[in-house]
Amino acid sequence: MGSTLSQKVWERHVVRRAEGEPDLLYVDLHLVHEVTSPQAFEGLRLAKRPLRRPELTLATMDHNVPTNDAAPEEISARQIEAMAQNAREFGIRCFPMGDPDQGIVHVISPQLGLTQPGMTIVCGDSHTSTHGALGALAWGIGTSEIEHVLATQTIWQKRPGAMAVSVNGALPPECSAKDVILGIIARIGTAGGAGTVIEYRGSTIRALSLEGRMTICNMSIEAGARAGIVAPDEVTFAWLAGRPYAPKGPLWELALDEWRALPSDDDARFDREVTIDATTLRPYVTWGTNPAQSVTIDERVPSPDTFGADANREAAARALRYQELRPGTPVREIAVDAVFIGSCTNARLEDLRTASEVVRGRRVKPGLRALVVPGSMRVKADAEREGLDRIFREAGFEWRDAGCSMCLGMNPDVLRPGERCASTSNRNFEGRQGPGGRTHLVSPAVAAATAIAGHFALPSDL
Amino acid sequence: MEPVRHVVGRALPLARADVDTDQIIPSHWLKRLGRTGYAAGLFEAWRRDPGFVMNDARYDGASILLAGANFGSGSSREHAVWALREAGFRAVIAPRFADIFKSNALANGLVPVELAEAIVTRLVDAVRADPATEIAVDVEQRLVTAPGLRAPFALDDHARSRLLAGLDDIAVTLLREADITAYEKKRPEWLPKVR
Known part of the structure; x- marks a missing residue:
């Protein structure tokens, strides 16, 4: 029997395997940010342990x-300074x-060419699954x-299961x-991928750009999966070629041979x-408060009564109360106060191009923050x-510097209570x-069209 | 990490599914630099509702949390486990945990106990009927007991021995340093180095 892509990557990284133990896996790249790492560096200091491979570690500041x-707010500034200090002390390259x-x-590592097919990548962040778009096995x-x-x-x-979508x-x-990916999560649920690595396959995935594949792998965690992965192909290689950390010359050829052997075997x-x-x-x-609670833009807010199991009905009713939505309301009639275009899911160049095309020559609905x-x-x-930037600014959007921002509300970019x-993200x-x-x-x-219309809308509705 | 052999105590019947780590500890609590000081942030938003179960004094001092399926979904923040520990919880019983939450719990001696939904519901009903109901989680025997109920739970040998011994994972791994060094010698040359 053949192996899946994720099994192949896994097997190539086993340092030690013994009965009754999980596998000990080697990590090719460790990404570090300011929010989840300070306690880890402090642990090293207390135990007087060195950092084993600074050259396989990259730090940046993004969350706050x-x-x-x-x-930065004072409390965030302390965390940002701690990241800079830890990077200096332990000899890690940091992009402050x-x-x-x-x-x-999750945007900078692929962009630098550090994320490559067949690698193992970890980071203290659940959306590390993003890197799977290049055929890396990456998890939070x-x-x-x-x-x-x-x-x-x-x-x-512990070896995860393999799921194919x-x-x-x-x-x-x-x-x-x-x-x-929202359609996949709506179908399989928030725990549909639990305990597995999801491999995204099929002609639709193959036809997507690498940016699009990153959007899909990014939200694997929202389906409960450990990671998401896409087989590397010509799209991947063309995207990687020439990036600062991609292999060059004869090493590129060596790497290509290896990468071409990664896709799941037919059997x-x-x-x-x-x-x-x-x-x-x-x-x-x-419409709800978990990523599986969604409908298409043509539909209406569902009634909790349409959910079979008691637990789902209760969860739907609670979500509608929190969201202050009435069952039966057409999605297009829901007005919003704010529009956020950003995050590791959808803030790459392709996403910004798409959104800018929608808002070009139009104006954000008065009173709406975008x-x-x-x-x-x-x-x-x-x-x-x-x-x-000009297109967005002229339409009334704020044009910001890079960061996680309003995806998780750790910096001053937050919604006020009750805002929609x-x-x-x-x-x-x-x-x-x-x-x-x-x-x-x-x-x-949809975010861009909604900013113009003031309620959920498609570009073709404008 | 201190060894954990048994958790015996009263339980808090949270009984909600898909409780994400943003609910367990909201993101503005993640700006701290240490591993302590998170208890006041536990379920912060829900605690503003006087009707929230944690505000019911009958459950004060509970050391076991009874939760719904997919507990701890979302963000990888270990702060969620630190907050639960600091608020006095030593075990969480749920039909299923999100993967990262489970690893984080095991790394901090918070016992993640997976039991069938019907059994968790029985425990919730028992605790709601009598908040003084005592539940015992025996890590060694992998067994939950409550009045009129004995339920074995799955916990792999490795996780069990880590809890029982309170092992420092890093020290254990460093005993395998020769394996790591041998692996590093075989790594392909094209793999990137951050410099």
Whole structure:
């Protein structure tokens, strides 16, 4: 029997395997940010342990950095300073605030060419699954595990299951990678991928850009999966070639041979398989407080009575109360107070291009707050070279510096209690974008159209 | 980490599914630099509701949390486990945990106990009927007991021995340093180095 892509990557990283133990895996790249790492560095200091492989570790600041000209809040400043200090003390390359390579950790690593097929990558952040788009096995870890990786460059892991999600057919107009992953989560649920690595396959995935594949892998965690992965192909290689940390010359050829051997074998067995017909997808809008609680933009807010199990009915009723939504309301009639275009899900150049096309020559609905927060300072610079900043500003959007920003409300970019936001981010949990705030997850195109219309809308509605 | 052999005590019947780590500890609590000082942030938003179960004095002092399926979903923040520990919880019983939460719990001696939904519901009903109901989680025997109920739970040998011994994972791994060094010698040359 053959192996799946994720099994192949796993097997190549086993340092030690013994009966009754998880495997000890080698970590090719450890990404570090300011929020989940200080306690791990402190642990190293207390135990007088060195960092084993500084050259396989990269740090940046993204979660609580301000994205405008304001100075960081004092408490955030202490965490930002601690990251800089820890990087200096342990000899780690860090892209601090103000650096041209600073940005959201899951945007900058692929952009630098550090994320490559077949690698193992960990980070103290659940959206590390993003890197799977290049055929890397990448997953989020906690602070104790961060300390372990810093000290040993390895991690103990139980072998996950393998799940295949095949998406086939041409995406309908106005549908994007975001709608594919929201559609998948709506179908399999918030724990549909529990205990597995989801491999996204099929003609729809193959036809997506690498940016689109990153959007899909990014939200694997919202389906409960450990990681998401896409087989590397010509799209991947073309995207990687020439990036600063990509192999060069003869090493590139060596790497290519290895990468071409990574895709799942034809006779590989998956523990679970799901097939999605892309031609039936529509743009999705979440109505509830978990990412599986969504409908298409053409539908209405559902009634809790339509949910079978008691627990689901209660959860839906509680979500509607929190979101202050009435069952039966057409999604297009829901007005929003804010629009956030950003996050590791949807703040790469392709996303900003898509959104800018929608808002070009139009104006944001008066009274509505609209933010564009590029995923990295490179994305910002590239967008400005294309004049996208002007399009957004002229339409009434704020054009910000790179960071996680309103995705998780750790910097001053937060919703006020009761405010409703159309967001290109990944989580619609209660209070995620600020205490009392209400989040609806959408694609960049829908977010942009919604900013203009003032209520949920498609570009073609404008 | 201190060894954990048994957790015996009263329980808090949270009984909600899909409780994400943003609810367990909101993000503005994540700006601290240490591993302590998180108890006041536990379920901060929900605690503002006087009707929230944690505000019911009959459950004060509970050391076991009874939760719904997919507990600890979302963010990888270990602060969620630190907050639960600091608020006095030593075990969480739920039909299923999110993967990262479970690893974080095991790394901090918070016992993640997975039991079938029907059994968790029985425990919730028992505790609601009598908040003084005592529940015992025996890590060594992998067994939950409550009045009229004995339920074995799954916990792999490795996780169990870590809890029982209170092992420092890093020290254990460093005993395998020769394996790590041998692996490093075989790593392909093209792999990136951050410099």
